[in-house]
Amino acid sequence: MSCSQTVNIARILYPVRALGPGNRLGIWLAGCPRRCPGCSNPELWQAQAGQALSQERLQELLRPFLSREDLGGVVVTGGDPFFQADALLPLLAYLDRSVPDILVYTGYTYQQLLHLGKSARACLQHIGVLIDGPYRQEENDGHPLKGSANQQIYFLRPELRPRYEAYLEGPSHPVQNFTMKHGIISVGIHRRDFADAVAQQAKKKGIILHDRP
Template sequence: MNIARVLYPVQVLGPGKRLGIWLAGCPRRCRGCSNSELWEKQEQYEIPLDGLMKLLQPILQRADMDGIIITGGDPFFQAEELFLLLKALQSYTEDILVYTGYQMQEISKGTPAMRDCLKYIGVLIDGPYVAEENNGCHLRGSANQKIYYLKPKLQARYEAYMAAGPNRIQNFAVADGIVSVGIHTRNFQKELAEAARKRGVIIGE
């Protein structure tokens, strides 16, 4: 699998403390994407499933882990690998939230691996990011995206989370800088660059 980053605890993409897994590779290249650095797969991100699961074990076994997020990139761009990952993770929690640029109709009519992924996903948020429709809607980058509760028992939990307040941003310090996680506003990158410039920091392309 091509895995760009693993973060914990993510507390801004669904209820509770969540394990976040970011896959690299996305053919859509949506304008204004907040994770454009993950459009391309990279050789250094390759890791076998057993190696990834070994890496994740200390988090998966934590009593305070409330769920999992899988995003990217686009996880369904690696559908066969995604299916194996979901199958391995489902014994730890039913609350697996997956973001994808594919629409549900495309997935349900897609390859066997794409369809099989749906068996193990708790909540799916589908559809490409459309900058013009980024209006602060809960858990979604843009209003065209839809939330599917594939495990209906999770719906009340997510609705309570969304009712508690607007989208938030969470920053993680990593070896090569800062990773900003969450649903960003339409002008986030411009606003960030301007705020940094005022402090004497130039953010490159």
């Protein structure tokens, strides 16, 4: 498998505890043509300058996290990872060699992925859990892992089902805030009015927020 394909990576965070069981390595890919109203990451709709990484460089960045004893899994989201299916495949294959619990979010449905192309179908072989479907703001019902009720959870590796069921039945899963160089990244499944609530609180403090689609 060639590793020459570059991949647009927006952020890498650890430990992510709001998107699946355990301490997870979170990888956000940049680029998504869907532009769902109410999307929690509109800044990732388009890749930005400097986000393209070679597979070799990306593996170099990920290697220290994958060797951690407390690593509980990986979550790959975006953007839409399958918007870069050719580049996603070597990334997932690399991750799969180190950790069996790989959760991937996509706005495509599972059936669409089966017809998206050879790379997309091959990606499914390296995914433990897939959450599919576009985000629909009006169907956001507060599920711990799904952004909206139309989305489905596929246990492509059935042995992972009990672990996720225990996670879903456990205590509440609040969003996490990561302090970054240029601001704060809020990670998790946000309620449908989250963006408006944040904007209102910011306005009270004299801060005007702008999306960067």
